[in-house]
Amino acid sequence: MFESAELGHTIDDDVYKKAVPELREALLDAQYELAQQKNCPVLILIGGVDGAGKGETANLLNEWMDPRLIHTCAFGPATEDEAERPNMWRYWRELPPKGKIGIFFGSWYTAPILENLSGKLGKKLDSRIKDIVSFERMLSDEGVLIIKLWFHLSKKQQKTRIAALEENPKTRWRVTEQDKQHLKHYEEFRTISGHLLRETSTANAPWIVIEGFDPNYRNLTASQYILDAIKKRLDTKSPATRKAAAPALTLAAADGLNILNALDLSKSLSKDDYESQLEEYQGKLNLLTRHPKFKQISVITAFEGVDAAGKGGAIRRITQALDARIYSTIPIAAPSDEEKAQPYLWRFWRQLPRRGRFTIFDRTWYGRVLVERVEGFCSEQDWMRAYAEINDFEEQLLAHDIVLLKFWLHIDENEQLTRFKARENIAFKRYKITEEDWRNRKKWDAYQQAVCDMIDRTSTEQVPWTLVESNDKKYARIKILKTICEALEQKLESIK
Amino acid sequence: MFESAELGHTIDDDVYKKAVPELREALLDAQYELAQQKNCPVLILIGGVDGAGKGETANLLNEWMDPRLIHTCAFGPATEDEAERPNMWRYWRELPPKGKIGIFFGSWYTAPILENLSGKLGKKLDSRIKDIVSFERMLSDEGVLIIKLWFHLSKKQQKTRIAALEENPKTRWRVTEQDKQHLKHYEEFRTISGHLLRETSTANAPWIVIEGFDPNYRNLTASQYILDAIKKRLDTKSPATRKAAAPALTLAAADGLNILNALDLSKSLSKDDYESQLEEYQGKLNLLTRHPKFKQISVITAFEGVDAAGKGGAIRRITQALDARIYSTIPIAAPSDEEKAQPYLWRFWRQLPRRGRFTIFDRTWYGRVLVERVEGFCSEQDWMRAYAEINDFEEQLLAHDIVLLKFWLHIDENEQLTRFKARENIAFKRYKITEEDWRNRKKWDAYQQAVCDMIDRTSTEQVPWTLVESNDKKYARIKILKTICEALEQKLESIK
Numbered sequence: 001m002f003e004s005a006e007l008g009h010t011i012d013d014d015v016y017k018k019a020v021p022e023l024r025e026a027l028l029d030a031q032y033e034l035a036q037q038k039n040c041p042v043l044i045l046i047g048g049v050d051g052a053g054k055g056e057t058a059n060l061l062n063e064w065m066d067p068r069l070i071h072t073c074a075f076g077p078a079t080e081d082e083a084e085r086p087n088m089w090r091y092w093r094e095l096p097p098k099g100k101i102g103i104f105f106g107s108w109y110t111a112p113i114l115e116n117l118s119g120k121l122g123k124k125l126d127s128r129i130k131d132i133v134s135f136e137r138m139l140s141d142e143g144v145l146i147i148k149l150w151f152h153l154s155k156k157q158q159k160t161r162i163a164a165l166e167e168n169p170k171t172r173w174r175v176t177e178q179d180k181q182h183l184k185h186y187e188e189f190r191t192i193s194g195h196l197l198r199e200t201s202t203a204n205a206p207w208i209v210i211e212g213f214d215p216n217y218r219n220l221t222a223s224q225y226i227l228d229a230i231k232k233r234l235d236t237k238s239p240a241t242r243k244a245a246a247p248a249l250t251l252a253a254a255d256g257l258n259i260l261n262a263l264d265l266s267k268s269l270s271k272d273d274y275e276s277q278l279e280e281y282q283g284k285l286n287l288l289t290r291h292p293k294f295k296q297i298s299v300i301t302a303f304e305g306v307d308a309a310g311k312g313g314a315i316r317r318i319t320q321a322l323d324a325r326i327y328s329t330i331p332i333a334a335p336s337d338e339e340k341a342q343p344y345l346w347r348f349w350r351q352l353p354r355r356g357r358f359t360i361f362d363r364t365w366y367g368r369v370l371v372e373r374v375e376g377f378c379s380e381q382d383w384m385r386a387y388a389e390i391n392d393f394e395e396q397l398l399a400h401d402i403v404l405l406k407f408w409l410h411i412d413e414n415e416q417l418t419r420f421k422a423r424e425n426i427a428f429k430r431y432k433i434t435e436e437d438w439r440n441r442k443k444w445d446a447y448q449q450a451v452c453d454m455i456d457r458t459s460t461e462q463v464p465w466t467l468v469e470s471n472d473k474k475y476a477r478i479k480i481l482k483t484i485c486e487a488l489e490q491k492l493e494s495i496k
Numbered sequence: 497m498f499e500s501a502e503l504g505h506t507i508d509d510d511v512y513k514k515a516v517p518e519l520r521e522a523l524l525d526a527q528y529e530l531a532q533q534k535n536c537p538v539l540i541l542i543g544g545v546d547g548a549g550k551g552e553t554a555n556l557l558n559e560w561m562d563p564r565l566i567h568t569c570a571f572g573p574a575t576e577d578e579a580e581r582p583n584m585w586r587y588w589r590e591l592p593p594k595g596k597i598g599i600f601f602g603s604w605y606t607a608p609i610l611e612n613l614s615g616k617l618g619k620k621l622d623s624r625i626k627d628i629v630s631f632e633r634m635l636s637d638e639g640v641l642i643i644k645l646w647f648h649l650s651k652k653q654q655k656t657r658i659a660a661l662e663e664n665p666k667t668r669w670r671v672t673e674q675d676k677q678h679l680k681h682y683e684e685f686r687t688i689s690g691h692l693l694r695e696t697s698t699a700n701a702p703w704i705v706i707e708g709f710d711p712n713y714r715n716l717t718a719s720q721y722i723l724d725a726i727k728k729r730l731d732t733k734s735p736a737t738r739k740a741a742a743p744a745l746t747l748a749a750a751d752g753l754n755i756l757n758a759l760d761l762s763k764s765l766s767k768d769d770y771e772s773q774l775e776e777y778q779g780k781l782n783l784l785t786r787h788p789k790f791k792q793i794s795v796i797t798a799f800e801g802v803d804a805a806g807k808g809g810a811i812r813r814i815t816q817a818l819d820a821r822i823y824s825t826i827p828i829a830a831p832s833d834e835e836k837a838q839p840y841l842w843r844f845w846r847q848l849p850r851r852g853r854f855t856i857f858d859r860t861w862y863g864r865v866l867v868e869r870v871e872g873f874c875s876e877q878d879w880m881r882a883y884a885e886i887n888d889f890e891e892q893l894l895a896h897d898i899v900l901l902k903f904w905l906h907i908d909e910n911e912q913l914t915r916f917k918a919r920e921n922i923a924f925k926r927y928k929i930t931e932e933d934w935r936n937r938k939k940w941d942a943y944q945q946a947v948c949d950m951i952d953r954t955s956t957e958q959v960p961w962t963l964v965e966s967n968d969k970k971y972a973r974i975k976i977l978k979t980i981c982e983a984l985e986q987k988l989e990s991i992k
Contacts, residue, residue: 038837084794084850086896092845097837127622130629131888138885141878142839298580341534341593343638349588354580382637389634392627400582 001194003465004253004456005152005209007262011216011255019254023223024064030230031065031101038099040143040233044226045107048151049189050179051161052212057151057222058105064223071096075106087111088135098143108132109196116192117185125192129199136205145233146205149222150197151212155186161213191461198391201457203384209456220254252445258452259467265412268472281481282321288488289322293495295356298402301484302364305409306447307437308419309470310477314409315360317477318484322358332363344368344386345393353402364406365390369454374446387457394463403491404463407480408451409470413444497690499961500952501648501705503758505751507712515750519719520560526726527561527597534595536639538726541603544647545685546675547657548708553647553718554601560719567592571602583607584631594639604628605692612688613681621688625695636700641729644701645718646693647708651682657709687957694887697953699880705952716750748941754948755963761908764968777977778817784984785818789991791852794898797980798860801905802943803933804915805966806973810905811856813973814980818854828859840864840882841889849898860902861886865950870942883953890959899987900959903976904947905966909940 011019034042044061046054058072073094082090088108096102112128136146153161162179165171182189197207210221228251252258269277288294301318303311319327330351339347345365353359368390373383397404411419420441423433440447459465466483470476507515530538540557542550554568569590578586584604592598608624632642649657658675661667678685693703706717724747748754765773784790797814799807815823826847835843841861849855864886869879893900907915916937919929936943955961962979966972 041837081850085848086892086898088892089845089848092842095838095842097834099837124622126620126626130622130626133626134884134888138841138881138888139839141881144839338593341537341595342591343635343640345634346588346591349585352581352585354577385634385637388630392630392634396582396584402582 001197001207001456001459002152002154002190002209003259003459004452005211006154007211007257007259008213009211009217009221009253009255009257010214011220013216016216016220019220023220023227027065027223027227030227030234031069033234034101034230035069035099037234040145041096041098042101042145042147042230042233043096043139044101044103045109045146045148046103046105046151047107047109047148047193048210048212049153049158049186049193050182051158051165052151052153053215053218054105054151054212056215057149057218058103060219061101061103061223061226065101069099070101070103072103073105075104075110095144108135109200112196113189113193117188125196129196132200133202136200136202140202140204145229147226147229148205148207149225150193150207150209151218152209153212155183155190157213158183158186194461198457198460199388202388203381206384206387217254221251224251224254252449258448259455260410260448260451263410263467263469265410265415265469265471267469267475269474269478271474274474274478277478278317278481281478281485282317284485285318285321285481285488286323288485288492289326289358291492293492294488296401296495297491298353298355298400299358299484299488300353300361300397300402300404301359302361302366302404302406303409304364304366304370304407305468305470306411306416307440308416308423308433309409309411310473311362311409313473314407314468314477314480315362317481318360321481326356327358327360328353329360329362332361332367345389348393352397365393366454366458370447370450373450374443387454390458391460394458394460398462401491401495403487405484405487406458406463406465407468407483408455408465409468409476411470413441415471416441497693497703497952497955498648498650498686498705499755499955500749500948501707502650503707503753503755504709505707505713505717505749505753506710507716507751509712512712512716515716519716519723523561523719523723526723526730527565529730530597530726531565531595533730536641536729537592537594538597538641538643538729539592539635540597540599540722541605541642541644542599542601542647543603543605543644543689544706544708545649545654545682545689546678547654547661548647548649549711549714550601550647550708552711553645553714554599556715557597557599557719557722561597565595566597566599568599569601571600571606591640604631605696608692609685609689613684621692625692628696629698632696632698632701636698641725642701643722643725644703645721646689646703646705647714648705649708651679651686653709654679654682690957694953694956695884698884699877702880713750717747720747720750748945754944755951756906756944756947759906759963759965761906761911761965761967763965763971765970765974767970770970770974773974774813774977777974777981778813780981781814781817781977781984782819784981784988785822785854787988789988790984792897792991793987794849794851794896795854795980795984796849796857796893796898796900797855798857798862798900798902799905800860800862800866800903801964801966802907802912803936804912804919804928805905805907806969807858807905809969810903810964810973810976811858813977814856817977822852823854823856824849825856825858828857828863841885844889848893861889862950862954866943866946869946870939883950886954887956890954890956894958897987897991899983901980901983902954902959902961903964903979904951904961905964905972907966909937911967912937 034040046057048054058074062070062072071094075090078090091104091108094102094104109132112125112132116125140146162175162183165175197209201207208225210218210225212218303315305311315329319329328351332347335344335347348361348365351359351361368378368386369383372378394404420433420437423429455465455467466480468476468479530536542554544550554570558566558568567590571586574586587600587604590598590600605628608621608628612621636642658671658679661671693705697703704721706714706721708714799811801807811825815825824847828843831840831843844857844861847855847857864874864882865879868874890900916929916933919925951961951963962976964972964975
């Protein structure tokens with residue numbers, strides 16, 4: 001959930017100062033049109049880690065827009081008046097009416113996180129999530145535009161931020177004992193809030209995670225999302241399609257930095273190192289699948305990647321190490337007639353391995369949020385709901401002791417061009433390159449954006465995406481084999 | 497949830513035999529059109545209590561329709577093959593493709609109920625519900641038409657059914673030890689399944705509860721629902737509005753019997769009895785609200801009823817007993833501009849009482865599923881989702897130690913006519929009768945249907961609807977006062 005927000009985004013002051021006037025004007029225009037049309041209330045929820053600029057953002061929005069049409073509320077511990085009513089009363093009474101913007105600073109997300117940190121909630125978190133999802137769905141069905149912004153800092157950034165505030169006598173008062181406590185529990189906070197954010201990111205009210213360290217980046221990004229969401233809604237006249245006008249998932253980062261272009265694609269291995277490590281890890285993998293406890297688990301590896309990134313070659317290095325009786329490779333191309341007559345996850349469910357088996361998907365269920373999204377094979381509403389559906393699907397696999405590994409094989413545009421040309425020139429590789437590959441290449445940016453969204457929204461603590469720097473095929477293959485061996489070792493050890 | 501299915505519905509053999517041929521033909525026609533259009537899969541889930549005709553219905557559907565286009569599955573304990581995959585695998589692999597009908601006899605609802613009966617699930621039920629709701633929403637978003645039929649028997653009916661089967665040597669084998677166990681746990685089963693059904697009745701996949709005792713009634717009702725749902729879907733060509741084509745909530749009962757016309761409206765009280773009981777219960781109510789623990793709770797009474805059923809008079813008999821400083825009466829008419837700019841529940845949230853207060857709603861949030869439904873002030877999708885939203889709302893009230901009482905005041909058509917005429921003839925009552933009252937009267941049947949749905953779908957163990965036979969005003973007023981006193985006594989006693 002936080003991958004894209006730990007990259008160290010920054011915007012130069014020059015760029016920032018140039019962008020602001022236009023953005024402010026656009027925000028004001030959108031705000032006045034909203035007030036005039038009165039077609040929906042806008043509810044902006046602001047959450048995130050301490051020191052990531054939550055309060056600053058609320059102030060900024062009031063400064064950049066007309067504060068008379070904004071209702072900002074900060075929710076702390078319940079007042080006496082609030083405590084005498086059901087929990088949600090305080091939020092209901094502050095809901096913005098149609099045509100206005102409400103900014104909720106702290107919300108129904110605060111309690112579930114804090115309660116869980118202190119161990120009060122435990123297994124009841126699911127029940128909280130169910131209530132939140134129903135509540136937000138009702139608001140959305142009633143026409144409320146919900147924009148949920150989460151401001152994030154990496155642990156290092158948060159430490160730096162708190163230290164800086166403490167050093168300065170003018171800002172020292174802002175650092176509370178609670179802030180320091182929270183820093184101590186950073187990992188728990190990240191895990192629980194990541195889980196909560198993923199589970200409450202619905203097609204109609206998705207979370208937008210914004211890196212909060214650099215104020216320029218934070219301000220531009222937050223306002224751009226808000227502007228985009230309001231404009232999209234204003235352009236939707238029919239109430240029937242209004243729900244589809246949810247906030248965009250990810251706009252291209254204001255500073256152009258993303259998870260993929262932050263990868264160090266120069267990583268490589270010498271031929272000798274490659275050969276010795278290949279032997280080592282293939283041997284290890286083979287032994288692991290012969291382990292007596294292997295019969296109690298199953299393995300699924302999911303391969304996605306840029307065209308010509310080397311999925312096929314990497315998969316062959318795995319299967320070379322496996323007994324042919326225990327594995328199957330499932331290439332995913334266009335669905336068959338039978339598959340088209342079913343929900344899109346059906347073709348994957350039917351291929352789930354039984355105990356002691358190893359299934360390799362060459363392209364996967366993520367096609368829904370990659371090719372289907374980019375090529376428009378399904379509606380925006382369809383691929384936006386797919387993240388939650390896929391997370392649900394994978395949770396069921398994990399709960400059943402299936403080891404699931406997800407690999408994204410990445411190469412840059414130049415490397416792809418070189419490989420495409422090579423394929424065209426070598427007779428026995430020519431079948432691997434089609435007109436479609438060239439067409440996809442033209443949509444490079446759209447695909448990159450879809451991949452970043454996918455990684456942010458489906459990387460979990462238990463099933464993270466492994467990003468594989470694949471400009472050097474040898475490096476890529478070893479990284480993959482090593483990742484599989486380590487995951488298997490860990491799983492087999494955990495079985496009593 | 498089961499109110500309408502415990503009335504003792506029956507259909508005469510003559511009527512049944514006459515209705516069947518036409519119904520079968522219509523079912524076949526719908527089935528063939530579905531197969532030809534291939535626009536969606538139809539999934540029929542069959543659940544319910546033992547002996548209520550679940551298996552018989554599955555057989556019947558195969559007999560009345562073309563079995564080549566039906567795929568019937570009964571799910572028992574997991575086979576070895578199934579146990580080696582995640583729980584839902586068995587259901588995924590049996591999903592019907594577009595154009596076909598799948599009948600699931602036992603489904604993902606079986607385990608949560610049985611586990612809860614044996615005490616294994618407890619507080620985790622919410623988590624189960626969350627998973628079921630997401631799963632069915634995904635299916636529905638993917639275009640599957642989900643028809644969920646629940647066959648119900650009252651406890652007495654179930655006893656009779658099992659005894660009858662045991663008496664006959666030819667059917668004795670059908671009664672298992674499990675059936676007898678289940679009869680023993682009837683109440684728990686009813687509570688847990690009622691809760692589960694309410695929580696998983698969504699706008700797109702509502703549960704239909706059918707009384708299962710009389711086979712004629714059961715067969716006609718089940719087939720009529722299925723026919724209706726398939727035809728409605730076939731008539732919906734656009735994928736965007738397809739979701740709205742969910743099964744109807746309640747068709748008029750095949751035998752004309754419903755919760756309201758089953759009431760004994762001849763109930764009455766003599767003037768003397770009325771006066772002495774009025775004094776008794778008003779005194780009691782007054783004392784209860786002066787109880788020291790009353791400051792720890794709040795009370796909400798919700799009044800709905802047929803026009804001219806006597807809500808106003810009944811409310812006055814309550815307020816006469818209360819200290820003016822602790823109660824407020826909230827009459828609900830057309831919403832104000834401010835209220836219209838908010839989600840429909842907002843106007844009720846803002847009126848929630850603080851501790852030690854007593855709020856009387858004269859008409860309520862149920863307007864959404866009564867007048868707004870019947871008059872078309874909101875879409876079908878809107879009022880269908882309202883049942884779940886209202887249940888969520890009321891659950892929050894209960895969780896906050898609010899005593900909530902819901903009264904439906906009922907009179908018959910003749911009594912209403914008499915009262916309307918009387919109002920027109922008495923000068924000081926003339927303001928109480930408007931053109932609108934006469935217009936509503938013409939929609940008597942539509943309103944009755946909406947009331948029956950409302951009672952079925954929002955009566956819970958903790959907050960049942962109290963149906964008040966109101967042809968005699970004296971009887972009605974005493975029943976209401978008595979109900980309030982008893983609920984308050986019980987609540988105050990439960991506080992430590």
